[in-house]
Amino acid sequence: MKQNDSVLPDEGAKQPYVRDMFDRIAGTYDVVNRLMTFGLDQGWRAHLVREMYLDPKARVLDLACGTGDFLKAWSAKGMQVYGLDLSYRMLEKAKRYGPLVQGVGEALPFGDASFDAVSSGFAVRNFADFAAVLTEVHRVLRPGGVLGILEVATPKSRLVRELHGVYFGSMVPLVGGLISADRSAYRYLPESVAYLPTDERFRQLLQQSGFTQVRRISVGLGAAQLLIARRGVE
Numbered sequence: 001m002k003q004n005d006s007v008l009p010d011e012g013a014k015q016p017y018v019r020d021m022f023d024r025i026a027g028t029y030d031v032v033n034r035l036m037t038f039g040l041d042q043g044w045r046a047h048l049v050r051e052m053y054l055d056p057k058a059r060v061l062d063l064a065c066g067t068g069d070f071l072k073a074w075s076a077k078g079m080q081v082y083g084l085d086l087s088y089r090m091l092e093k094a095k096r097y098g099p100l101v102q103g104v105g106e107a108l109p110f111g112d113a114s115f116d117a118v119s120s121g122f123a124v125r126n127f128a129d130f131a132a133v134l135t136e137v138h139r140v141l142r143p144g145g146v147l148g149i150l151e152v153a154t155p156k157s158r159l160v161r162e163l164h165g166v167y168f169g170s171m172v173p174l175v176g177g178l179i180s181a182d183r184s185a186y187r188y189l190p191e192s193v194a195y196l197p198t199d200e201r202f203r204q205l206l207q208q209s210g211f212t213q214v215r216r217i218s219v220g221l222g223a224a225q226l227l228i229a230r231r232g233v234e
């Protein structure tokens, strides 16, 4: 049950809540992101891009593309990229990086086997129905296509976890709230970790949706994670 002072939305209201929140913070999203991760998020993105080992001619969908950081990384490699996001204001910031569509990961407006790869950064916690998103990603990937996910994580080491807890639970809402002038959005961020599947559940969800060769790479002293998997060749 939801705690009284929690900013997490009621079940069923998550998608409009998340859309409105990202619409509100789109203008300051990039600067807060860089500050919050000390710029490390860009290195994590580059790491995921390397670990996906894509052909330079690959057709890539960046799901929940936000302001377009992954689109930029893929375009720099000369790949054909498409971005999809729920928030119109976030998409406005990404428009220089490629064709974009406003939509939801739970019902992708693309045909079967349309892409060689799908990437997604910091979005798992925000999806209203992650299992439905995985079903859709599996459908739009060609057999053997690659899914790469970047998401926050809870550090395994107790000391790092405690320090990270103070930083993520107190500093991030304070600084994010001040810069964006939206305190509830930056309270949502640490609280939304409650939506994060455990390592085991993540693997299980991927496998149940037809993904194979699942790999998890911990980065940032365990504060973030990369998940790479392939659509099985049926």
Ligand SMILES: C[S@@+](CC[C@H](N)C(=O)[O-])C[C@H]1O[C@@H](n2cnc3c(N)ncnc32)[C@H](O)[C@@H]1O
Pocket (backbone or CB within 6 Å): 015, 018, 019, 022, 063, 064, 065, 066, 067, 068, 069, 070, 084, 085, 086, 087, 090, 103, 104, 105, 106, 120, 121, 122, 123, 126, 127, 128
């Ligand atoms: C934390 S931001 C991440 C943006 C970008 N991927 C990045 O790495 O910086 C999460 C994004 O997920 C989008 N989002 C949330 N739920 C979504 C859904 N169901 N379908 C598509 N996009 C969604 C939000 O609008 C937001 O732009």
